[in-house]
Amino acid sequence: MNIHKIVLPTPYAIGDVNAFLVKGDALTLFDAGPKTKPAYEALARGIHEQGYSMDDIEQVVLTHHHPDHAGWVDAFPKADVLGHRYVDYWMRQSADFLHYRETFYREQLEQENVPQEDIDRILDAREELELFGTRPLTRFLKDGDEVPGHPGLVAYETLGHAQSHFIFVEEHTGEAIGGDLLLEKVSSNPLVEPPVDLKGERPKSLLQYNASLKRLQKMDISKLYTGHGDAVTAIKPLVAERLTRQHDRAMHVLQLMAQHNNVYDLTKALFGKTYVKQPGLTLSETLGQLDYLVAEGYARSEMQNGVEIYMPA
CATH class of the missing domain: 1.10.10 (Arc Repressor Mutant, subunit A)
Structure with a gap:
């Protein structure tokens, strides 16, 4: 995967968040940081360091809807915005x-x-709501969908930390963009959120999260690019440790x-x-x-x- 990490500051206790510029048939940004001036400046600088301008980004793909990941979609008005259908509720804020x-x-x-x-x-x-982007999604992704412009890069639904969470796995290399599913230093918090269909019972987020970790553990992933901190390679033992x-x-x-x-x-x-x-x-x-x-x-x-x-x- 031709990938470049861009580290963005956040106002949250978790600290910096990672966005990823991925070059393929389409120039794609995975996640976009919170909607703050420092994050925008770091994002623009990181894209420029790779020889591109903000206008060159063709699509923004979101791992999930949380504001430290989904804020600056507004900085790319010409780009398509892709993610889970649940993200759209938070963007539109009807x-x-x-x-x-x-x-x-x-x-x-x-x-x-x-x-x-x-x-x-x-x-x-x-x-918190002010740190979200406000652009509706142009395409909803589903479990098993291939990311446009990146043959073999597949979205896998991994709910728990968020009701909109995906990881994106490049099948032929085993590399993956993991959002907040599994972080190197800290455990992700399975957050209480409304159900995806906006009706029915509260999702049991920790049970979802454990199932997503077990799904990750069964995958043959060589390197997981995480939403915070450094990439993880020893995935299976780290998942086992977190579950214990x-x-x-x-x-x-x-x-x-x-x-x-x-x-x-x-x-x-x-x-x-x-x-x-x-x-x-x-x-x-x-x-x-x-x-x-x-x-x-x-x-x-x-x-x-x-x-x-x-x-x-």
């Missing part, structure tokens, strides 16, 4: 979608026993269940002051571990006065 999003999260957070003042703080996503650590975290949550029985209280017990700084992320992590415990038969849950209560099985 009044109906934003209302659905708020209703979904408010109901979910109430079931988690989160205090009302914290719910209001979590739902105030104005700054996740199981161990879930067992710790099971122990805490002796004193705490809802998502909010368990999150406060697990994360302490980190919850105050990152309530959405920490609640997602705790809920994911509880989904895992229920799915594996270690715990069960029931609704009591509008709050989901968890107990050992």
